[in-house]
Amino acid sequence: MDDNSKWITADAKPGYPCRVSLVDAEVGERVLLLPFVHHDVDSPYKASGAIFIRKNAENAALRTNQIPDMLLHRSLSVRTYNSSGFMIGAEVIQGSDLRETIEKQFEKVEAAYIHIHNAGPGCFNCAVYRA
Numbered sequence: 001m002d003d004n005s006k007w008i009t010a011d012a013k014p015g016y017p018c019r020v021s022l023v024d025a026e027v028g029e030r031v032l033l034l035p036f037v038h039h040d041v042d043s044p045y046k047a048s049g050a051i052f053i054r055k056n057a058e059n060a061a062l063r064t065n066q067i068p069d070m071l072l073h074r075s076l077s078v079r080t081y082n083s084s085g086f087m088i089g090a091e092v093i094q095g096s097d098l099r100e101t102i103e104k105q106f107e108k109v110e111a112a113y114i115h116i117h118n119a120g121p122g123c124f125n126c127a128v129y130r131a
Helices: 095-105
Strands: 006-009 030-039 047-054 075-081 087-094 113-118 124-129
Touching: 030 124, 047 124, 075 095, 087 095, 095 113
Parallel strands: none
Antiparallel strands: 006 030, 030 047, 075 087, 075 113, 113 124
């Protein structure tokens, strides 16, 4: 475990989105708060930040075009990047608008992938790639 990591107990739901399982932790559930490099690129947009991982979390197994429920009720920052890791689009949206936003961002021919963060605290949630 990283020296900068800390186990905490979830005291609200929603409030602790698990980066591994892509579900919100239950109240009373233990989560590990740790630093994570989520955009390891050779560009000015290289980035890291805090994430939560639920104790005993299992990797999310999403179908193509499936959006995790934990994203639908949050304010989100949606950041679109080209293949060189340069940001080519960014929006702050409500999670209920995420599908439409992803589709709009991928209309850009140069869009290679999208990162989704929580808009307030800024925690990284997940990346989206073209199917």
